[in-house]
Amino acid sequence: MRLRSLAARQTLQTRLILLLTGLLLIGCAAVGVATTLVLRSFMTEGLDEQLNLAGSRYAVALEHNDNDADNPETSTIGQPVGTLGARVMHGAVTSIGVVSEPNRPASITAADRSIVATMTPLAGNRTVEFPDLGKYRVHVSSGQDGDVLVTGLPQHPVDETLHHIVYAELVVFLIVVVVVGLIGTVAVRRSLKPLSRVAATALRVSELPLATGDGRLPERVPAADERTEVGQVSSAVNQMLSRIESALTERQRSEERLRQFVADASHDLRTPLAIVRSHTELIQQDSSELPDAVGSSLERIESATIRMSRLVDDLLLLARLDSGTELRHDEVDLSRIAIDSVADAGVAGPDHRWSLELGDEPVVVVGDEDRLHQVIANLLTNARIHTPAGTAVVVQVTQTDGGGAELTVTDDGPGIPADLLPRVRERFVRGDTARSAVRGGSGLGLAIAAAVVAAHRGVLDIQSKPGHTRIAIRLPGHDQHL
Numbered sequence: 480m481r482l483r484s485l486a487a488r489q490t491l492q493t494r495l496i497l498l499l500t501g502l503l504l505i506g507c508a509a510v511g512v513a514t515t516l517v518l519r520s521f522m523t524e525g526l527d528e529q530l531n532l533a534g535s536r537y538a539v540a541l542e543h544n545d546n547d548a549d550n551p552e553t554s555t556i557g558q559p560v561g562t563l564g565a566r567v568m569h570g571a572v573t574s575i576g577v578v579s580e581p582n583r584p585a586s587i588t589a590a591d592r593s594i595v596a597t598m599t600p601l602a603g604n605r606t607v608e609f610p611d612l613g614k615y616r617v618h619v620s621s622g623q624d625g626d627v628l629v630t631g632l633p634q635h636p637v638d639e640t641l642h643h644i645v646y647a648e649l650v651v652f653l654i655v656v657v658v659v660g661l662i663g664t665v666a667v668r669r670s671l672k673p674l675s676r677v678a679a680t681a682l683r684v685s686e687l688p689l690a691t692g693d694g695r696l697p698e699r700v701p702a703a704d705e706r707t708e709v710g711q712v713s714s715a716v717n718q719m720l721s722r723i724e725s726a727l728t729e730r731q732r733s734e735e736r737l738r739q740f741v742a743d744a745s746h747d748l749r750t751p752l753a754i755v756r757s758h759t760e761l762i763q764q765d766s767s768e769l770p771d772a773v774g775s776s777l778e779r780i781e782s783a784t785i786r787m788s789r790l791v792d793d794l795l796l797l798a799r800l801d802s803g804t805e806l807r808h809d810e811v812d813l814s815r816i817a818i819d820s821v822a823d824a825g826v827a828g829p830d831h832r833w834s835l836e837l838g839d840e841p842v843v844v845v846g847d848e849d850r851l852h853q854v855i856a857n858l859l860t861n862a863r864i865h866t867p868a869g870t871a872v873v874v875q876v877t878q879t880d881g882g883g884a885e886l887t888v889t890d891d892g893p894g895i896p897a898d899l900l901p902r903v904r905e906r907f908v909r910g911d912t913a914r915s916a917v918r919g920g921s922g923l924g925l926a927i928a929a930a931v932v933a934a935h936r937g938v939l940d941i942q943s944k945p946g947h948t949r950i951a952i953r954l955p956g957h958d959q960h961l
Contacts, residue, residue, distance in 0.1 A: 492671050499663045500656065507652035515645060522637045523616070527604045529559070530618050530632045561585075563615055563631035565595045566622070572596050573626070577612065587612070598629055606634060614638070673709040676701050677716055684720065689727060696724040756784040790923070806847035806934055813884050813954075814841040816852050817876050824859040830868035836875040842884045844954045850931045857924040858888045858950055866892030882956030887949060895943035903941060904929040928952075 558564075558578045565575040572592050577585040590610040598607075600621045607617050617631035680700045687696065699720060700713040759781045814837050825833045844851075855874075862872045872890045879885050895903055902908055907922040925941075932939045937954040 491674070492667055495667045495671075496660070496664050499667070500660050503656050503659055507648075507656065511645070511648045511652060514648065515641060518644060519637070519641055522640065526616050526632055526634065526637060530604055530616055530630060559632070561633040563612065563617070563629070563633075565629040567596055567598065567627040567629065568625075570596055585612075595629055598627060600627060607631070670709070673701070673713055677709075677713055680716065680720075695728070696720050756781060759784065794923070806850060806931075808845055809848060811844055811846050811848045811851055812841050813844055813851065813886060814838075814876050816848070816855055817874055817886065820852065820855040820859055821874050823856065824863060824872070827860075828863035831863055831866070832869065832871040834871070834873050836873065838877060840878070842876050842878050844884045844956075846935050846954065847931075851935070854928045854931050854952065855886065855888075857928050858952075861924050862888055862890045862892070862948075866890055879953065879956075884954045885951060886954075887951045889947070889949045891946055892948060894945045894948050895941070900941065900943055904939070 560578050560580055562578040563576075564578075566573045572595055575587055575592060575595060577587060579585040588611045591612050594607065594609060598617070598619045600619050604616055604618050606614060608614050612633075614634040615631035616634050617629055620628050620630075622628045677700050680698050683698045684696060687698075700716050702713070704710040705714050759777050762777055817835060817837070821833050821835045824831075859872070859874070862870070866872075870890050870892045872888065875887045875889070877885050899908065904925050906926040908925075925939075929939045932952055932954070935954055937952060940951040940953070942949045942951075
């Protein structure tokens with residue numbers, strides 16, 4: 480599992496280089512093993528041929544040379560150095576010798592003699608390991624007198640040659656692996672370089688403000704040979720980016736048309752609503768002659784007109800914020816706005832417990848005073864209409880590092896449902912059915928607050944659980960431009 484996890488974390492370039500090196504090592508090992516086995520077989524066959532020739536001469540010489548059994552010089556003429564010859568009669572070694580270099584006689588120990596004494600005639604040659612003489616390739620045959628004739632040739636020349644071959648192969652293979660590995664690394668990097676450009680382009684695209692931008696995607700992958708797989712990937716990514724750009728552009732156009740429609744409709748509705756409200760108020764001024772039912776209807780018409788006017792104003796404000804309307808950049812005393820807003824909320828909701836926590840010094844920020852006042856009023860209105868009577872609502876204003884400000888509205892009401900919390904900032908999302916039996920509001924309060932705070936380059940943070948809801952507004956300092 481660890482090896483699999485490690486392999487999964489490696490890049491494609493690393494895996495290809497490791498695969499290339501591994502295959503090369505396997506190939507070198509296969510060539511080395513095959514070469515060694517073939518060479519060993521070839522040299523062993525050559526040694527057996529020499530052994531057969533030496534055995535036919537040496538065996539006869541030993542069989543008829545009993546007078547000088549321990550070192551039969553007359554029988555070693557023409558034999559290569561290291562040749563072993565022995566005669567065994569009834570399990571006893573009657574003659575044994577090793578052809579040695581002049582002035583360097585070879586010694587045969589009792590342990591070597593005991594191994595020779597146990598040999599019996601067999602078809603073919605065999606390899607025997609002597610305690611002192613070393614490894615020999617021996618041929619055992621039957622003599623004319625019923626004795627056993629043993630002839631052997633040392634195998635150390637074969638083993639030594641194989642050792643040299645193996646050592647040479649290891650050095651050559653190591654050099655080949657290193658050279659091919661370096662060349663393969665350069666080749667793999669060059670081959671995968673277009674993929675790196677694809678990844679870099681995708682990363683730059685992911686950093687673009689696609690949600691709020693104009694829909695244009697200027698990034699494209701540099702062209703590559705489409706006959707290759709990498710070139711096909713680059714072409715596919717460019718085609719995908721073109722399709723996404725077209726879709727984003729069309730969506731942007733649709734949003735702009737919808738935003739313009741909302742702005743125009745909201746602006747045009749303000750005049751007839753004002754006329755309806757003014758005529759309603761005019762009729763109500765002389766309502767003594769009107770039936771009670773008509774008076775009640777006029778009151779309901781006026782109430783609905785007021786609510787519709789507020790909704791139209793809210794929609795018009797959101798449309799202007801979406802279109803990037805510039806806000807005023809004035810110094811705003813956030814502490815004073817909080818004092819006024821809490822006082823208004825206390826009048827509108829006397830059944831709640833309102834409290835305000837301020838520092839010794841006023842908290843001043845740069846922004847649009849009317850819009851910030853609307854944000855705080857919306858938050859307090861939500862806290863009033865979405866929580867039951869007796870709920871404690873605490874408003875706190877503090878100065879943050881860098882000259883910024885933080886305003887929090889905290890209540891101990893039922894809280895925002897978990898499924899509603901991720902989208903509570905969206906427009907026309909209502910939480911009154913979950914938090915309170917009181918109905919009212921258009922579902923635009925938090926949406927307007929979030930839009931205004933975002934226009935001030937601030938952050939609106941909402942945390943809620945049963946018994947504790949905290950909405951925090953963090954605004955930047957004076958040195959950060961709106």
